[in-house]
Amino acid sequence: MAVAEPLASQRILIMATHGFEQSELEVPLERLQDAGADVDIASLEMGDIAGWDDGDWGDEIEVDLKISDVKADDYGALVLPGGQMNPDLLRVDADAIALIREFAAAGKPVAAICHAPWLLIEAGLVKGKQMTSYKSIRTDMVNAGADFVDQAVVVDGHIITSRCPDDLPAFCDAIVDALAAAKVAAS
Numbered sequence: 001m002a003v004a005e006p007l008a009s010q011r012i013l014i015m016a017t018h019g020f021e022q023s024e025l026e027v028p029l030e031r032l033q034d035a036g037a038d039v040d041i042a043s044l045e046m047g048d049i050a051g052w053d054d055g056d057w058g059d060e061i062e063v064d065l066k067i068s069d070v071k072a073d074d075y076g077a078l079v080l081p082g083g084q085m086n087p088d089l090l091r092v093d094a095d096a097i098a099l100i101r102e103f104a105a106a107g108k109p110v111a112a113i114c115h116a117p118w119l120l121i122e123a124g125l126v127k128g129k130q131m132t133s134y135k136s137i138r139t140d141m142v143n144a145g146a147d148f149v150d151q152a153v154v155v156d157g158h159i160i161t162s163r164c165p166d167d168l169p170a171f172c173d174a175i176v177d178a179l180a181a182a183k184v185a186a187s
Contacts, residue, residue: 005036006180012039013075015067015096019085022051022058023165024113028079031172037179040064040075044093052083068095072102077179082114082134082164091122100125104158109178111160113171117141120159130156132163 012032016025025041032039043049043063051058072078078100080087090096100123103110112120117133118140120126127145132154141148153162153170160178162171 006176007032007183008036010037010076010179010183011074012037012077012079012179013042013070014039014079014081015042015070015090015099016049016061016081016086017043017089018049019052019083019089020049020081021083021086021114021165022053023168024081024083024116025051025061026059027165027168028081028111028172028175031176032079035176035179037076042067042070042099044089044096052085067093067099070099072099072106072108075103075108076182077109077111077175078103079175080110080112080116080119082112082116084115087116087118091119097123107158109158109160109175109182111162111171111175111178113162113167114164117146117161120161125159129159130154131159131161133161134164 029039041064046063048060048062050060100119104125114134121144130149131146132149133141138148152167153174155174160174
């Protein structure tokens with residue numbers, strides 16, 4: 001008996017660069033692919049990007065396209081893995097921030113975990129929203145106007161946030177649920 005693929009024919013974008021938290025990219029990637037989605041990895045440049053895993057450089061993953069070449073209209077959602085280095089490098093890139101704003105303006109799910117909510121702050125998407133993040137950037141979130149909630153996953157409209165790798169099951173469930181709901185609404 002075939003397993004249902006609730007996200008069949010949906011395209012999802014994961015945006016990352018060097019220093020992404022290994023599990024926070026790989027687990028959502030695998031979960032979304034298992035649900036039938038086509039997932040692309042966008043980064044600042046082509047080639048491979050290296051993850052960060054347990055205090056050292058981890059595995060590399062191949063980049064499918066440059067952030068500057070992405071069109072938000074081609075995707076149903078945006079996933080932003082954390083790690084400390086990855087979002088810190090991306091939040092100073094104008095194309096990365098513009099792309100996050102495009103997804104948000106279109107009402108598409110934008111999912112950020114760990115330190116990745118820094119990108120949501122930079123994109124101006126935090127004020128007045130219930131959100132969570134890794135504990136070390138809680139003050140940044142509050143100062144940017146978030147209603148901070150300390151729980152595994154927080155969904156406020158089309159924005160999905162989680163705290164850390166331990167929250168990946170809830171984070172992935174929330175992304176799949178949001179995409180499935182969007183698919184139903186569109187049909």
